[in-house]
Amino acid sequence: MNSVRKKIAIVNPTVPHYRKDFFLGIQQAMPCDVFTYEQIGDMKKNQFQVSDTVTCTLKKKRFSKFLIYKTQPLMQADYQTLVLMWDFSQLTTWWLLATKFFHRKRIILWGQGISVKRYLTEENTPNILLKGMLGLADGAWVYMEKEAKQWQAVFPNKKIAALNNTVSNIDEILESPGMQSISDLKNKHNIKEEVCLIFCARFENPNRRIDLLEGLIKSLDAQKFGFIIIGDGVFKPDFSMYKNVYDFGAVYDKVLKDELFGIANLYYQPGWIGLSVVEALAYGKPVITFKRSEETLQCVEYAYIQDGYNGLIVESLDELTGKLLSLNNTAIALMGANAKAYAKKYLRMNHMVDKAIGIL
Incomplete structure (x- = not known):
């Protein structure tokens, strides 16, 4: 790891119980703040178990299927890298990507996997909107090696990591x-x-x-x-x-x-x-x-x-x-x-x- 300690900000809807140890592992390796925008009560109504991970809350608004969230907390000077959701319905992510020349922060897009409903099409032909987002970003987290190879073929100079999606209690x-x-x-x-x-x-x-x-x-x-x-x-x-x-x-x-x-x-x-x-x-x-x-x-x-x-x-x-x-x-x-x-x-x-x- 570099001698200079980087600080990152990660934006996620919430922190589910199965993701707690992932964020903890990141925070043990480098300074990291986690920002969420969904209400815990709403998640629990849908039988969704949320972890007790301490997060910072971002105010958000929805317009039909589109989402915007407040960016001011992410603009702190000590955040060198932002990890944002690789979701083309999040208008704020588009805005942060388009204004990189102004805020000068690295942006890593966190993909949640090829769309389940569009998989049979997108496993062969990447989504054009997701392609546009990655073109503006510095790199991406994806879950599967197949996805990493697919995107690396499109953007050979981008840093793309295949994480292998797992759960917090796996080692236990x-x-x-x-x-x-x-x-x-x-x-x-x-x-x-x-x-x-x-x-x-x-x-x-x-x-x-x-x-x-x-x-x-x-x-x-x-x-x-x-x-x-x-x-x-x-x-x-x-x-x-x-x-x-x-x-x-x-x-x-x-x-x-x-x-x-x-x-x-x-x-x-x-x-x-x-x-x-x-x-x-x-x-x-x-x-x-x-x-x-x-x-x-x-x-x-x-x-x-x-x-x-x-x-x-x-x-x-x-x-x-x-x-x-x-x-x-x-x-x-x-x-x-x-x-x-x-x-x-x-x-x-x-x-x-x-x-x-x-x-x-």
């Missing part, structure tokens, strides 16, 4: 000692089925393909296959009609979550798979999902799943049912070991922090 999960026996845990929670699949996500998004979750529940032998559900939300179906489904609702107690993942053999989330996959891999659970398509949208973390290595990517319920019926304990254990190894190698928080700091 990876280093935690083994739980008590699975049979004891099953008895504790009254779970009887031989093979258990776990689903862990908020039911706040209609694109999670919950129809494929219920479809699998209905298609498998209820005497052999059990389903553990973690999560609440407006799109959550009534699971009470299924005797082999164990619905725990929203779970924020770590001990309970550890126990439920300890019971599970496989992680299943058919669509809109995101950061939940990181926890699943860290717990050593093979991840099962559906191939990205116009009907089944997937977030950027879908790239962590390697079919047959640390999970399964299927195209139909019939295909998935057939594969589950043919999987033996040895195959599941091998994919589980690969899942944990992948998380240890690529998804530790210090890796994400180091990559981010590398271009500041």
